[in-house]
Amino acid sequence: MTVFRGTDRIRRATAVVKNRLRQVRSISLKGITIVRKKLLPKWSAWIRNYRSSIAITAVAAVGVVAVAIVGQQYVQAHMKDYYRVYVNGALVGEISSSAKVEQWMSAKAVALSRANTPVLQELDENQVEYLPERAYKWEPDDENTLAALADQVKTHPIGVEIKVDGKVVGVVRDRATADRLLDRIRDKYIPEDATLVQVSAKKPAGPLIKTLSFAASSDTAVAAASDEDEAVEPVPGDTLGHVVTSIAFANPVGLSHVTLESAQLSDLDTLYRKLAGESEDEEAKPLLGVQSIEEVTQVELIEAQTEYQNSSDLRKGTTKVARQAKNGSKQVTYKQIKLNGEVLEEEVIAEQVLQEPVDKLVLRGTKVIPGEGTGKFAWPVSGHRITSTMGKRWGTMHNGIDIIGRRNIMAADNGVVEQVVYSRSGLGNHVVINHKNGYKTVYGHMSSIKVKKGQVVEKGESIGIMGSTGHSTGTHLHFEIHLNGKLKNPLNYL
Numbered sequence: 262m263t264v265f266r267g268t269d270r271i272r273r274a275t276a277v278v279k280n281r282l283r284q285v286r287s288i289s290l291k292g293i294t295i296v297r298k299k300l301l302p303k304w305s306a307w308i309r310n311y312r313s314s315i316a317i318t319a320v321a322a323v324g325v326v327a328v329a330i331v332g333q334q335y336v337q338a339h340m341k342d343y344y345r346v347y348v349n350g351a352l353v354g355e356i357s358s359s360a361k362v363e364q365w366m367s368a369k370a371v372a373l374s375r376a377n378t379p380v381l382q383e384l385d386e387n388q389v390e391y392l393p394e395r396a397y398k399w400e401p402d403d404e405n406t407l408a409a410l411a412d413q414v415k416t417h418p419i420g421v422e423i424k425v426d427g428k429v430v431g432v433v434r435d436r437a438t439a440d441r442l443l444d445r446i447r448d449k450y451i452p453e454d455a456t457l458v459q460v461s462a463k464k465p466a467g468p469l470i471k472t473l474s475f476a477a478s479s480d481t482a483v484a485a486a487s488d489e490d491e492a493v494e495p496v497p498g499d500t501l502g503h504v505v506t507s508i509a510f511a512n513p514v515g516l517s518h519v520t521l522e523s524a525q526l527s528d529l530d531t532l533y534r535k536l537a538g539e540s541e542d543e544e545a546k547p548l549l550g551v552q553s554i555e556e557v558t559q560v561e562l563i564e565a566q567t568e569y570q571n572s573s574d575l576r577k578g579t580t581k582v583a584r585q586a587k588n589g590s591k592q593v594t595y596k597q598i599k600l601n602g603e604v605l606e607e608e609v610i611a612e613q614v615l616q617e618p619v620d621k622l623v624l625r626g627t628k629v630i631p632g633e634g635t636g637k638f639a640w641p642v643s644g645h646r647i648t649s650t651m652g653k654r655w656g657t658m659h660n661g662i663d664i665i666g667r668r669n670i671m672a673a674d675n676g677v678v679e680q681v682v683y684s685r686s687g688l689g690n691h692v693v694i695n696h697k698n699g700y701k702t703v704y705g706h707m708s709s710i711k712v713k714k715g716q717v718v719e720k721g722e723s724i725g726i727m728g729s730t731g732h733s734t735g736t737h738l739h740f741e742i743h744l745n746g747k748l749k750n751p752l753n754y755l
């Protein structure tokens with residue numbers, strides 16, 4: 262037994278030396294570090310403890326060594342590697358395999374990340390160390406060690422910090438929460454009638470890249486476009502298409518994992534309002550700008566113009582609408598750059614006429630009517646029949662002739678209206694035209710008069726309607742011709 266004990270000592274020492282010489286890699290796996298810093302003091306201590314006894318038993322050692330050589334093979338066959346596990350410098354136990362610690366730590370890390378707690382926890386870094394050991398017939402109690410490890414490991418609260426323009430604006434529970442918050446802000450600016458066709462390449466900066474990717478709903482747009490059962494003609498004001506080709510944050514947005522000092526997360530609604538500019542302070546601008554590029558296709562009015570054309574058929578100073586106006590329509594596509602829903606820039610990228618407008622056509626009269634008569638008179642009534650001639654009649658003088666026929670009364674020659682008289686006696690409502698050549702004509706008993714004093718009239722132009730006003734027994738026209746102030750018989754001129 263003594264021999265074995267001595268041999269055991271030597272074997273232990275050998276093992277220590279071997280371990281000392283072995284190149285032990287320092288592995289850093291989330292929270293685990295293999296170190297060998299404890300080996301050196303241990304080795305020095307062994308030399309101090311055993312140097313003298315080796316010297317004293319030098320002779321005996323020869324025999325011991327001989328036996329040892331024999332026992333070496335047996336011992337060698339029963340040597341076991343294991344590890345001492347330390348948490349934050351304190352020994353928690355021994356374990357047969359470092360992989361067991363690593364597996365446990367990995368499982369713990371995963372469990373923590375999936376925990377349904379208001380604040381997520383993460384394992385402290387580099388808190389677990391294990392020290393390789395080798396011993397004869399040694400079975401570490403793995404289960405107990407892992408239980409002790411579970412008891413001892415420390416965690417700390419974590420969160421995801423949101424930075425806008427390099428400034429921290431808030432901390433949320435995790436990446437998914439941050440993504441949902443940012444999506445909510447961005448989606449606020451996607452117009453209801455718009456289709457998103459492309460996703461911006463501009464992504465928040467930082468160790469975690471937020472990907473602004475979501476399925477473009479172009480399928481519904483295609484479906485809507487092909488639904489041509491109801492071919493409704495587009496009218497001005499209609500929006501034919503609205504497409505968001507790109508939408509991205511105008512400010513650099515960074516997301517990063519942080520360790521929380523106080524386990525305090527931002528209130529999500531408050532953070533949303535701050536970022537989206539919806540706080541109670543209406544003056545507050547949104548911290549986060551959302552820039553979108555949109556294409557809007559609209560139907561717009563093409564207003565009909567008015568075209569003027571001279572007409573020698575119309576009297577100068579008069580106009581006539583020869584063609585009514587009809588507005589047209591066009592389809593215009595605008596490219597808009599918007600910031601937080603407001604158009605910053607707009608550019609027409611396509612235009613197509615749907616309906617050509619019809620311009621209004623206005624004829625402008627150029628015909629100048631001479632105020633001077635031709636000296637040749639025309640019948641003032643068409644389909645005329647004379648009912649009374651000029652001369653003495655019932656004891657008085659009849660100054661003109663009485664005519665019946667169509668009711669329209671026309672100027673007998675070119676001239677200027679000299680008098681328009683409305684009366685219930687004598688000639689009743691009547692007109693006197695001065696033909697500026699010594700002649701004047703008189704038209705009596707009219708029911709209505711179309712001309713005004715001073716108006717230039719053309720031979721044959723309507724001046725009023727036949728009637729029976731004044732001293733009259735029935736509807737007719739009383740017509741007189743005067744030359745240089747003297748009454749003439751119209752029948753000599755007509």
Ligand SMILES: [Zn+2]
Nearest residue numbers: 661662663739
């Ligand atoms: Zn008469």
